[in-house]
Amino acid sequence: MRGWGSGGRGESISVTEIFIHDLFNHHNHVGGEKVTHIDLFSGANQFELIVNTVHEPLLVLDTEMKIIFANRNFYNNFKVKSEETIGNSIFNIGDQQWNIPKLRELLERILPEKTVFIGFEVEHDFPTIGHKFMLLNASEIHNDYAGKKLILLAIEDITERKQAEEELTKYRQHLEELVDKRTMELKESEERYRRLFQTSKDGILLLEKQKGEIVDANPAITKLLGYKYEELYGRNPQDIGLLKDIGDFQNFIQKLNETGFIRYDDVPVETKGGKGIETEIYFVNKTKLIQCNIRNISERKQKEREIQESLKEKEVLLSEIYHRVKNNMQIVISLLRLQSRHIKEEKYREMFKESQNRIISMSLVHEKLYQSNNFTRIDFEEYIRELTNGLFRSYGVDKDKISLTIDIENISFLINSAIPCGLIINELVTNSLKHAFPDGMKGEIKIILHSVDENMIELVVSDNGIGIHEDIDFKTTKSLGLHLVTILAENQLHGNINLDRSKGTKFKIKFKEVK
Structure with missing residues (x-):
């Protein structure tokens, strides 16, 4: 060249x-x-x-x-x-x-x-x-x-090598930043955990996983058990009267590794001074340690026992009240019955009978309440069957001629709803028995009680008798029974009432349960 x-x-x-x-x-x-x-x-x-x-x-x-x-x-x-x-x-x-x-x-x-x-x-x-x-x-x-x-x-x-070095340097710097950030986060997390550990109201022990020895204890646990930190460190919890019922420690560790969390309720613990306390203990599985939290629930358990005793006393008191109210109403019913025997006019005797039946409907509510388990609610289906059977007997109705159909959802009422609802059924069934089937006419009375819409209850009382005349406004009529039904539905139950006359008589009442 x-x-x-x-x-x-x-x-x-x-x-x-x-x-x-x-x-x-x-x-x-x-x-x-x-x-x-x-x-x-x-x-x-x-x-x-x-x-x-x-x-x-x-x-x-x-x-x-x-x-x-x-x-x-x-x-x-x-x-x-x-x-x-x-x-x-x-x-x-x-x-x-x-x-x-x-x-x-x-x-x-x-x-x-x-x-x-x-x-x-x-x-x-x-x-x-x-x-x-x-x-x-x-x-x-x-x-x-x-x-x-x-x-x-x-x-x-060396361009590619320099670029690779620059990328490697950038990646190394990025990793260093991530490591620094993660280190700072871990440090902050450790500081937060340490603050919580030291200030927690629960007693906390940290146990190593091999033998279960105590490697750390917070101030709350030393105060709770009466031991100094030096007396706890390096010892096994069983040695100081804790966790005696957990069985083999390694089996316990295996279960904790599987679930990550184990809790024991109502664990009796004895302090260094021999005092017995009630606790709840739960274990949390950490990476290298086991966190054991011990909470003193002695005061809470004592309050619970006091509440239970108080509830029992109140239940006895309520039962006695309901029983006395029911007995007093029975006395009033007996007085009305005795008085009616001296009344010659049928019209007034009938008025006394209706008053007796109204009081019976209220008395029956109190009877069911003191017979119930919680003294606040009654099984309404059972109540209605007993109430209507009494009305049929009171008016001497043959069930072969006038049948009764009851369709009631599994509903229980508080007393504030049970009494007005019971009185409404009493009045409407009484009205059907007296006026719907003249001259031995056969027929049927239906009582339906179901939940409808949201939080609403619908009560339907109907018969297939001769019905109420179109000229009669049940809300303004002079009839005490129908007037009482309107007042109870609108003022006591805060509901609305409607009458359907197309096939006999059908009253529909919608309301929310009164608390």
């Missing part, structure tokens, strides 16, 4: 010839077998092939920084052509894109002083191939044959 003319020589000398000449002189000088120029020059082509297989781009420069040789990888990597490279200053090739200040510094200042330089890093933006990081290795070469000093410049493209 021809590249430059030597001073005074008539022909140009290739770089290959220069290196071959050096090799020839060296070989003969060290006493090797005599080698002729013809032998060496015959390998010139092989030399260029070897140089062109070198991975790094290679340049040979003269002292004027003109390029006299470039290997194939220089052209391939930096996208320049031979004709614009050979014989030109390195700083001028490719529209002066190699005019790099650091490269000038290396070739013009550093290299003349040191003659060899390894690992000189250069960063540059090339218009054609983009941003590059290069590692330059330069060496001066003295050659007598050429009569000139040369510079061998090897260029290693």
Whole structure:
């Protein structure tokens, strides 16, 4: 490969010839077998092939920084052509894109002083191939044959490595930030846990998982049990009278690992001073430890026992009240019954009977209340069946002629709803028995009580008798019974009442239970 003319020589000398000449002189000088120029020059082509297989781009420069040789990888990597490279200053090739200040510094200042330089890093933006990081290795070469000093410049493209290093640095910084953040979070979490641990009203023990020995105890547990911290540390809870009933500790650990949480209620514990306290104990599985919380519930349990005793007393009192009210009503009923025997006019005797039945309906509520389990609610279906059976007996009605159908949902009422509802049923069934089936007419009375809509209850009392005349307004009639039904439905139950006359008589009352 021809590249430059030597001073005074008539022909140009290739770089290959220069290196071959050096090799020839060296070989003969060290006493090797005599080698002729013809032998060496015959390998010139092989030399260029070897140089062109070198991975790094290679340049040979003269002292004027003109390029006299470039290997194939220089052209391939930096996208320049031979004709614009050979014989030109390195700083001028490719529209002066190699005019790099650091490269000038290396070739013009550093290299003349040191003659060899390894690992000189250069960063540059090339218009054609983009941003590059290069590692330059330069060496001066003295050659007598050429009569000139040369510079061998090897260029290693380390862009991908630098980018990988930058990415690795960024990733390392990101990891460090994450580690710092997580460390801070863990520190803050540990501080929060420590504050909670120290200030908790519950006694807390931390146990190691192998033998269950106590490795930490908060102030609340030392106060609760009467032990000093030093007396608890390193001991097993069973040694101080705790957790005697948990069985084999390793089986307990296995169960805790499976569930993560175990709780024991009403656990008796004895303090150091021998005082018995009632506690609830729960265990929480941590990574390396077991957290055991012990809560003193002695005061709460005592309050519960006091409440239970108080409830029993009130239940006895309520039962006695309901029983006395029922008995007093029975006395009133008996007085009315005795008085009615001295009344000759049927109209007034009937009024007394109706009053007796009304009092019976209220008396029956109190009877059911003191017979119930909770003294506040009564089974309304049972109540209605007993109430209506009494009315049928009172009026001497043959059930073969007038049948009774009761369809009641499983509903229980408080006393404030039970009494007005019972009185309404008493009045409407009484009205049907007296007026709906004249002259021995057969028929049916129905009582339906169901929940409808949200929180609403519907009571339907109907018969298929002769019905109420169209001219009669049940809300304004002088009939005490119907007037009482309206008052009870609207003022006591706070509901609404409607009458359907299409097929006999059907009263519909919708209301919410009165609390």
